[in-house]
Amino acid sequence: HIKIIDENEHHAHFAHNDVSLGCDASAFSHVYFLQGECCRHQTSAQFKGENAYLTMNSLVLPRQQNVFDSRTYTDHRLPHCKSEQLHKVIASDQGKGVFDGMILVPEGAVKTDGQMDNRNLLLGEQSQIFSKPKLEIYADDVKCSHGATTGSIDPQQLNYMQARGINRQAAKHMLTQAFAFD
Numbered sequence: 001h002i003k004i005i006d007e008n009e010h011h012a013h014f015a016h017n018d019v020s021l022g023c024d025a026s027a028f029s030h031v032y033f034l035q036g037e038c039c040r041h042q043t044s045a046q047f048k049g050e051n052a053y054l055t056m057n058s059l060v061l062p063r064q065q066n067v068f069d070s071r072t073y074t075d076h077r078l079p080h081c082k083s084e085q086l087h088k089v090i091a092s093d094q095g096k097g098v099f100d101g102m103i104l105v106p107e108g109a110v111k112t113d114g115q116m117d118n119r120n121l122l123l124g125e126q127s128q129i130f131s132k133p134k135l136e137i138y139a140d141d142v143k144c145s146h147g148a149t150t151g152s153i154d155p156q157q158l159n160y161m162q163a164r165g166i167n168r169q170a171a172k173h174m175l176t177q178a179f180a181f182d
Contacts, residue, residue, distance in 0.1 A: 001029040007036030009064070016042045021081070023049030033060040033068040040069040047081040047109075054083040059180060062095030062127070069098040074114065076105045082113040089120045090180060091127035098130045103144060105137045112142040120150040121179050123172075 007013050013036050019027050029043050045054050054074065062068040074083050089097035103114040120129040133146040153175050161171035 001027070003029075003031045003041065004034060005032065005036055005039050005041065005068075006034040007039065009035060010037050012037055013039040013041070015040075016044065019043065019045040019054065021045065021047050021049060021052035021054060024051045025049060026053045028055045029057070031058040031070065033058070033062070033070065036066065036068070038067045040071070042071040042073065044073040044075075045083070046075045047078050047083075050078050050080045052078075052081045054081075056083065056085045056087075058087045058099075060087070060089040060097045060099070061091075062089070062097045063092045065094045065096075067096045067098075069100070071099075072101040072116075074101075074103045074116075076103065076109045076112045076114055079108065079110045079112065081109070083115065085116040087116075087118045088180060089118075089129050089131075090123065090176060091121070091129050092123035094124065094126045096128045096130070098132075099148075100130075100132045100134075101146070102134045102136065103146065105135075105139050105142055105144060107138045109139045110141045112139065112144065114142070114144040116146040118146075118148040119179075120148070121176065122150065122152045123176065 058070040060068045087099045091097045099118045105112045131148040
């Protein structure tokens with residue numbers, strides 16, 4: 001599943017998709033927030049069969065006064081399932097980005113492997129990012145983790161590139177692209 005949100009700058013977009021994984025199934029979901037005034041997308045997934053695999057990724061690019069909100073909910077109901085998530089927000093100008101994710105591992109869902117990472121880059125002095133990765137684990141013998149990082153472009157990296165003849169704006173653009181496509 002690939003979704004590209006590219007609305008008119010004055011339009012809102014609210015959507016939700018559900019993923020249901022049976023035994024030995026795989027699913028891949030990628031959501032890209034490019035343009036729109038206020039956009040929210042939630043992907044919910046339920047493991048309904050053992051040995052299933054899920055990848056969920058998002059790239060959120062709020063700028064000007066956009067408000068972009070990416071949410072995930074992953075319910076590891078059955079044992080021996082794996083999920084991997086990577087969510088990135090790059091906020092510039094006065095853009096606001098939100099990531100809110102949950103991995104739920106109910107009792108009995110042993111050998112679950114759930115990973116969720118949220119990486120954020122602030123490019124404007126007035127840009128904001130709100131991050132809320134969560135785990136709820138009620139089973140033993142699982143491997144789950146979550147994390148979030150937020151920062152701006154490293155001035156030393158900019159200086160290094162400028163010392164090699166790359167102008168500041170081009171260097172900033174290259175570093176931002178490297179962050180997004182990593």
